[in-house]
Amino acid sequence: AGFASALLGGHRAAGSKSDVRERTLIAVKPDGVQRRLVGQIIQRFEQRGFKLVGLKMLQVSDDLLSQHYCELRTKPFYPRLQEYMTSGPLLSCVEYLIVWEGHKVVQASRTMVGHTNPLEAQAGTIRGDFSFHISRNVVHASDSLEGAQREIQLWFQKKELLNWDCFDQTLTCE
Ligand code: ADP
Numbered sequence: 767a768g769f770a771s772a773l774l775g776g777h778r779a780a781g782s783k784s785d786v787r788e789r790t791l792i793a794v795k796p797d798g799v800q801r802r803l804v805g806q807i808i809q810r811f812e813q814r815g816f817k818l819v820g821l822k823m824l825q826v827s828d829d830l831l832s833q834h835y836c837e838l839r840t841k842p843f844y845p846r847l848q849e850y851m852t853s854g855p856l857l858s859c860v861e862y863l864i865v866w867e868g869h870k871v872v873q874a875s876r877t878m879v880g881h882t883n884p885l886e887a888q889a890g891t892i893r894g895d896f897s898f899h900i901s902r903n904v905v906h907a908s909d910s911l912e913g914a915q916r917e918i919q920l921w922f923q924k925k926e927l928l929n930w931d932c933f934d935q936t937l938t939c940e
Pocket of ligand 1: 838846847881882900901902903905906907909919
């Protein structure tokens with residue numbers, strides 16, 4: 767196990783099993799899907815070492831979107847956000863919802879995704895590399911542990927999330 771953890775990096779330092787079971791919700795928004803960025807976005811999280819435990823594509827309804835963004839419903843930009851995220855008459859709005867698991871995955875994902883406004887997002891972040899406008903910023907990432915739990919529950923049924931052992935984590939986190 768010593769050799770494996772030296773090879774695979776940090777997971778032993780991550781501590782207890784519950785620590786590495788943290789989960790977050792990432793959504794590839796309709797502009798990301800239209801621009802065929804889904805593969806590259808998934809790749810970044812895999813590369814970082816996170817484990818994919820849930821994945822679906824869907825067309826989001828106004829109702830579910832307003833539950834997801836319950837804190838933003840009264841903001842002046844909400845109608846624009848709704849138009850961006852939900853299926854219009856052309857049925858062109860598809861998103862991918864992805865649940866990732868791993869040590870401090872909520873915080874790490876926010877860093878990987880970058881600032882809400884792509885103009886302020888650093889190069890190397892998803893928004894900094896792939897977008898330039900706040901209302902087309904490619905991805906969503908839960909902003910807290912509580913937010914992640916709420917959003918995952920909203921979008922996924924329990925049976926749609928898989929508990930599976932990843933070789934590196936099984937080796938190094940016992
Ligand atoms: P984040 O997605 O970084 O967590 P928020 O939760 O504040 O940011 O906002 C949700 C989404 O609403 C943003 O990702 C963006 O697509 C959109 N949005 C936020 N602020 C604005 C704004 N001022 N104008 C247009 N769209 C906005």
